[in-house]
Amino acid sequence: MADIGQVIDSLRHGVIVSCQALEHEPMYGSHHMAAMAVAAKQGGAVGIRANTPADIAAIKQSCSLPIMGIYKQEYPDSDVFITPTLHEAKQVADAGASLIAVDATLRRRPGGQTLQQLMQAIKMLDPGIGIVADVSTFEEGVNAMELGADLVSTTLSGYTPDSVYREEPDFQLIRQLAALGGTPVVAEGRIWTIEDCRQCMEAGAYAVVIGTAITRPREITGRFVRAIQRER
């Protein structure tokens, strides 16, 4: 398997496609996600973001791109849901992900564990795996960089009480974190257009993660439908 430095180099200035469907969504199923990943690779993507060990394992079988794996799980004592504990991280690693993305917000984590403890435990489990810190604010990004995250992603901006939801990507957060000139910053969340992508790169993004706009046909259809209805 490629060394994590090589994996991160391979993502530079590239498009990572997030292939995710939750249980209530029509595209739910690992075979659908694996087909999405193959299509993304054929289109020139450099990596895949995927949720659940089952989807990661299926994608790994059919697509050679590096996988940024997550495992969404809810715990009663915390609002953190993206790979909240080592229990999920281990399954993501075992399924074949090159990178594990974890919630790196400053919110209380399940069992009161700290982000530092989780990151150390992941590195002990598999020193060769990369850690992606999913953040919602500048402060969280700086903290994750100080803790040694391999990549920082703006995934959670707009989805936590400390951040503001916008229709567009959080260009300001990308710009501020990238300006630190340290850990590479991945732009993720609500990238819908080519112009959004360009603006993310101009703001200093190392790579972009695009999910819904490529892999959620229900939401893509709804967007076109709403646009026409507004014209009536």
Ligand SMILES: CC(=O)N[C@H](C=O)[C@@H](O)[C@H](O)[C@H](O)COP(=O)(O)O
């Ligand atoms: C907040 C949260 O749970 N984000 C998730 C993280 O993996 C996914 O549901 C998103 O689809 C992904 O971040 C890509 O973003 P977008 O689909 O907007 O391109």
